[in-house]
Amino acid sequence: MQRLLARLLLGVVIITTVLAGIYLTVVASNVHTARRLWEMENQMAAVMRENQGLMAEIARLSSIPVLQERSVALGYQPAKSIDYLYLGEP
């Protein structure tokens, strides 16, 4: 009887330990995932900020005054006359 009780007690202890281990693992994993998620969301916000900054910089570099300045420096001039050539269908 006493041996049976001892085994039962041991079984309960083992099952409890296993369940507790599983619970702790899940909780730890959740915490880790949540922390990672927070980091990634922060990273995403930072990338979004960087992206917007780069878009603004591209727009600055390709703005009309900058393009005009670069075109003039490269020797381009506004077109003074345009000739249209009409090619009729054969």
Place this chain on the structure above:
Amino acid sequence: MLHGPDARLRLITVLLIAALLPILGQLVRLQVLEHSQYQNEAETLVSRQYSLPEAPWGVIMDRNGDLLVGNVPVYNVGAEINLITDTMMAASVLAPLLNRPEEELLATLTLTQSTQTLQWRPLTNRVPAETAQKLRELGWSWITLSPTWERYYAEGAMACHTLGFVNASGMGYGVQAFQLRFLRGDRVQRVGPVSGDTSPLPDELLNDSLTPYPGTDLRLTIDRTIQAFVEGVLDQAIVDYKAAGGTIIVMNPRTGEILAVASRPNYEPHRYPEYMEKGQESIFRDPAVSIPYEPGSVFKVITVAAAYDSGRADMNWTYNDLGKLEYGGASIRNSDGAAYGQQGLQGILDYSLNVGAATLSTQVLGADLFYKYVRAFGFGQTTGIELTGEAAGIVHLPTDWDWNDSHLATNSFGQGIAVTPLQMAVAISAVANDGVMMEPRIVLERQYADGRIVPIPARELGRPISAETAHVVAEMMAHSVEKIAEAAQVPGYRVAGKSGTAQIPTTGGYDPQQVIVSYAGFGPVPNPQVVVLVNLERPDVPAHMRWGMHIAAPVFQKVISRVLILMGVPPSDVRAAQ
């Protein structure tokens, strides 16, 4: 006395139970009886509002995808001043970085009275990322950097009235104020337990995403290249003719798309607080849509179109122009005071005859029919463009309390009636578009952050005149340009147009010196692709030059000749050969 181990064991048990009872009692008190009170206290201690940095507003692009308004990441800087160890040194280091006087900064950073609670004070707003990085490198934990955004206008003041701005309280001008509900991003904010570094606890994070929603991007109908060209022409015209202001509108009559709209005076949208500080808010009003003017002779196009469309006057209709007409107590004269004899509809447009236009409105059409057409062309009502502050203009109707019989005569040649430049351009576009008047559009499509693209469809405002009338009037206008308006002619293209010179109303009459000169037209004819309206306000040139034909027509010519090329519209002879 108890004896023996059993008895001692019982005693110990009783003592232990007795010792546990108060603990159990306290547990019941804390966890059950006063649970909610302590729960609230605990939540107050650890609960904070938390969120990720706010998402950017939607950007604004031109029709080709070139950025017009974007976002620049900036930071608001603050300080928890009771954590500062050396205030003098902090002020001297921060002053050049934050661009603030050292004494002023010292006063801000100095704790006036000892306190246990954390004292936070704002130091400056909107510092660039480079400055924020330098502040981080100082390693001072008491400096707080809050990420935020600043609107960036890639082309400076270009299209400022169209783009507009929005202030901190959500008020503003232009398309940004009109489309604010789409442009503004949504920040996801929650309240919950946070850790020591104020980031939310893991359980909180698993509830839902905190990623903010960026605003919706807008693609406008504006063409950046055409806009830049038009602004350059307008600036040059204002210098050449010493004008006080002006407006040029370029639109596609087939779709109602505004390709360019430039107005002077203009402003730099990102500096709007400075203008407000100086009390210059009036500069924000867009002359193209918010400030009505008397259109003058350009309005004769509407009168002639109405007369022809009503069937009361055809190309054979004539009247005897005596150079003067009395009606409703007003004496109507031609601009040069001359009599032109027998004239028809073509003559009224060619020589811009006030007497002819007044004859049409008073003797051919009558008030009911004339104002039916005026309303059908959209005058006296807003066009529905997606810009704030659009004015309806002023049209006096016979049923109005301030109606005067003379209005019927003077309105026919654009006097005593107030319209916005946009209304005039839209009305002329009906003549260019087979009688169909399209709603003017400034937004081509909305691009949502999730990738959805929602095009804004073209919408018909109405059909004030028939297609046949539109063709006849367009032909008359083109003929008028060929015959009379050499300054508006475009080599290689057949264009149609009409000039206008309007007096400026003052209290009790009209300014004897100042005028608004204008020219409205379209090209090529037939099958017009673009409508151009030019207005120049108060040109300071000799009196004999102060006419729409002398001042606005060459500007119109300059604009339409380049725009047709930029739009890839071949010359009329090439089109005819196709």
